[in-house]
Amino acid sequence: MTTTETVQPPAAVKTSGINQVLQDTMIIAWRNIRGGMRVPDTQIYMFIQPIMFVVLFAYVFGGAIPVDGVNYREYLMAGIFAQTMAFAVAPASVGLADDMHKGLIDRFRSLPMARSGVIAGRVVSDLCSQFIVLVIMMVCGLIVGWRVNNGVLPFLGGVGLMLLFAFAMLWVGAFIGLSVGNPQVAASAGLIWLFPVVFLSNAFVPPSTMPTIVQNMAEWNPISAIVAAARDLFGNESIIVSDAWPMQHPVPAALIWCALIIVIFAPLAVRKYKAAASK
Amino acid sequence: MNAIIAEGLVKTFGSGEKAVRAVDGVDLVVPEGTVLGLLGPNGAGKTTTVRMLTSLLPLDGGRAEVAGHDVATDPQAVRASIGLSGQYAAVDENLTGRENLWMFGRLYQLSSRQAKKRAEELLEQFALTDAADRPSKTYSGGMRRRLDLAGSLIVHPKVLFLDEPTTGLDPASRLDLWDVIRERVSGGATIMLTTQYLEEADALADRIVVIDQGRIIAEGTADELKAKVGGERIEVVVHDPEALSRAVDVLQRGSDGQCVVDEHTRRLTVPTATGSKGLIQVIRDLDEQNIEIDDIALRRPTLDDVFLELTGHHPEEEKAAEDEQAVAAEGGAK
Numbered sequence: 001m002t003t004t005e006t007v008q009p010p011a012a013v014k015t016s017g018i019n020q021v022l023q024d025t026m027i028i029a030w031r032n033i034r035g036g037m038r039v040p041d042t043q044i045y046m047f048i049q050p051i052m053f054v055v056l057f058a059y060v061f062g063g064a065i066p067v068d069g070v071n072y073r074e075y076l077m078a079g080i081f082a083q084t085m086a087f088a089v090a091p092a093s094v095g096l097a098d099d100m101h102k103g104l105i106d107r108f109r110s111l112p113m114a115r116s117g118v119i120a121g122r123v124v125s126d127l128c129s130q131f132i133v134l135v136i137m138m139v140c141g142l143i144v145g146w147r148v149n150n151g152v153l154p155f156l157g158g159v160g161l162m163l164l165f166a167f168a169m170l171w172v173g174a175f176i177g178l179s180v181g182n183p184q185v186a187a188s189a190g191l192i193w194l195f196p197v198v199f200l201s202n203a204f205v206p207p208s209t210m211p212t213i214v215q216n217m218a219e220w221n222p223i224s225a226i227v228a229a230a231r232d233l234f235g236n237e238s239i240i241v242s243d244a245w246p247m248q249h250p251v252p253a254a255l256i257w258c259a260l261i262i263v264i265f266a267p268l269a270v271r272k273y274k275a276a277a278s279k
Numbered sequence: 280m281n282a283i284i285a286e287g288l289v290k291t292f293g294s295g296e297k298a299v300r301a302v303d304g305v306d307l308v309v310p311e312g313t314v315l316g317l318l319g320p321n322g323a324g325k326t327t328t329v330r331m332l333t334s335l336l337p338l339d340g341g342r343a344e345v346a347g348h349d350v351a352t353d354p355q356a357v358r359a360s361i362g363l364s365g366q367y368a369a370v371d372e373n374l375t376g377r378e379n380l381w382m383f384g385r386l387y388q389l390s391s392r393q394a395k396k397r398a399e400e401l402l403e404q405f406a407l408t409d410a411a412d413r414p415s416k417t418y419s420g421g422m423r424r425r426l427d428l429a430g431s432l433i434v435h436p437k438v439l440f441l442d443e444p445t446t447g448l449d450p451a452s453r454l455d456l457w458d459v460i461r462e463r464v465s466g467g468a469t470i471m472l473t474t475q476y477l478e479e480a481d482a483l484a485d486r487i488v489v490i491d492q493g494r495i496i497a498e499g500t501a502d503e504l505k506a507k508v509g510g511e512r513i514e515v516v517v518h519d520p521e522a523l524s525r526a527v528d529v530l531q532r533g534s535d536g537q538c539v540v541d542e543h544t545r546r547l548t549v550p551t552a553t554g555s556k557g558l559i560q561v562i563r564d565l566d567e568q569n570i571e572i573d574d575i576a577l578r579r580p581t582l583d584d585v586f587l588e589l590t591g592h593h594p595e596e597e598k599a600a601e602d603e604q605a606v607a608a609e610g611g612a613k
């Protein structure tokens with residue numbers, strides 16, 4: 001260990017306000033992405049899983065479930081996209097639980113940084129990775145026969161909706177991760193309830209084929225609204241034979257659902273963060 | 280000027296029957312440029328005290344000022360003047376050493392260039408340059424501790440909090456870390472250091488505060504505390520019971536204190552003021568008198584002795600549990 005005294009560094013500068021919030025958020029986002037890319041789990045999550053889902057669903061289910069007069073493979077794609085966006089819960093919950101578990105949140109809180117930086121940075125980095133995942137899935141989709149039949153603006157609207165949904169689900173993930181505070185528990189607590197929710201929707205099967213009670217649940221499932229809206233915006237067949245309001249007005253319904261999830265879970269997550277941090 | 284002032288600190292966890300008063304009316308004053316050792320067994324309230332003083336925990340009672348800023352009303356100013364190295368090294372294990380230090384620098388609001396430069400200097404100073412571009416999860420426990428400590432020195436903080444900086448380290452890394460801490464002191468920093476080892480507080484601290492169950496039970500310099508528990512002792516186990524009384528004479532000759540005799544174990548204990556010199560003299564004298572011995576040692580008072588003396592109970596079992604916990608936490612962090 002050398003004992004030579006080095007150049008006096010500047011004392012910490014006190015910046016404040018929105019600039020500091022943005023800057024600290026970007027630094028935390030950078031470290032999430034930079035560090036995350038070194039973890040095999042993240043690489044699989046971002047690059048292998050999306051391709052696997054698209055190809056598996058397209059070739060395994062795509063031909064097996066006949067729906068009259070519909071290109072089922074095309075029908076499936078929006079469902080797979082939405083399901084994968086919902087999985088944003090996983091990286092957010094595991095990431096924050098991990099930071100808590102390892103004492104990093106305490107460390108960050110002892111620094112003169114913006115208080116909101118840790119959660120905001122997580123949201124930004126995970127939104128970036130969800131965007132990359134979405135692009136990969138769409139390219140794969142195009143390769144296996146998915147088509148956009150509705151022009152550029154609605155398509156961009158569809159992409160925007162997918163990201164908005166991912167954003168909403170990130171807050172759910174943040175809430176779960178900060179509540180459990182242990183990465184292993186967070187990994188399962190983040191996803192276990194998501195599978196039934198996704199399967200009880202129009203993501204893979206038209207609800208009209210389900211028993212009445214299940215059918216009602218599926219029609220009012222937020223996932224169904226998101227998926228139906230995406231199908232509309234991408235110009236894919238959506239086979240809606242339902243009078244339920246969300247199925248008749250999927251785009252507004254999807255936006256309302258996303259807003260609702262954010263309004264409920266963002267404050268909950270922030271509250272959990274403050275509570276967890278002052279323990 | 281005092282760098283740390285705490286008056287009547289109180290922290291209670293939980294409520295009702297299960298409430299734990301983790302810190303129960305602690306007063307501390309640490310003059311600028313000095314080192315305070317906060318000594319206590321596991322669960323004494325050391326970490327809780329540090330977390331309150333570093334603005335991580337709201338105070339339930341009392342007030343505290345660090346580097347001239349009130350912890351409760353101006354926490355951001357406190358954070359800009361302190362460095363904290365917590366009980367378990369908190370670095371991002373997926374980032375390299377260099378990246379970790381750059382990130383901490385940026386979060387101290389340095390510019391990217393300043394942060395880079397500072398990271399270089401600290402890597403050099405902490406002998407981490409060779410490992411700088413490896414993810415820190417590949418580091419040994421000692422390297423991780425050094426990186427964590429480097430992260431708390433980014434802005435040459437006026438006040439440095441080190442929570443059990445050497446717990447779980449091998450002896451060589453421990454000595455290395457002591458050097459770094461001494462260097463900070465000579466650079467003018469004020470340090471509050473918590474530890475479970477009297478030896479460590481003795482080596483580093485100007486003043487020691489002993490806490491147990493959230494309360495201060497003693498304070499003073501290391502020498503004052505040791506004087507309280509009786510300083511060094513020579514312990515001899517005599518081979519032949521017949522030789523006991525002659526051995527007592529030998530021991531008594533070199534000491535002002537009273538020789539304690541345990542006939543059953545043939546163990547004699549006598550206080551000594553002359554340390555290892557006294558020990559050598561005793562060995563010579565015993566040899567001269569042809570007194571055969573099974574064992575002889577110079578015993579320094581340990582945290583155990585301090586505790587036994589001050590509280591009447593051993594911290595021993597608790598310490599074992601703590602060490603296990605530390606190992607488990609290290610393992611869990613992998």
Ligand SMILES: Nc1ncnc2c1ncn2[C@@H]1O[C@H](COP(=O)(O)OP(=O)(O)O)[C@@H](O)[C@H]1O
Pocket residue numbers: 279292293299300301319320321322323324325326327328
């Ligand atoms: N977040 C917490 N919730 C409940 N009890 C706590 C919490 N943190 C510490 N304690 C309790 O407070 C006491 C003091 O703990 P701590 O300050 O960690 O001691 P030390 O650092 O000296 O080992 C212990 O009894 C511990 O169990």
Ligand SMILES: [Mg+2]
Pocket residue numbers: 325326327366442443
């Ligand atoms: Mg502790």
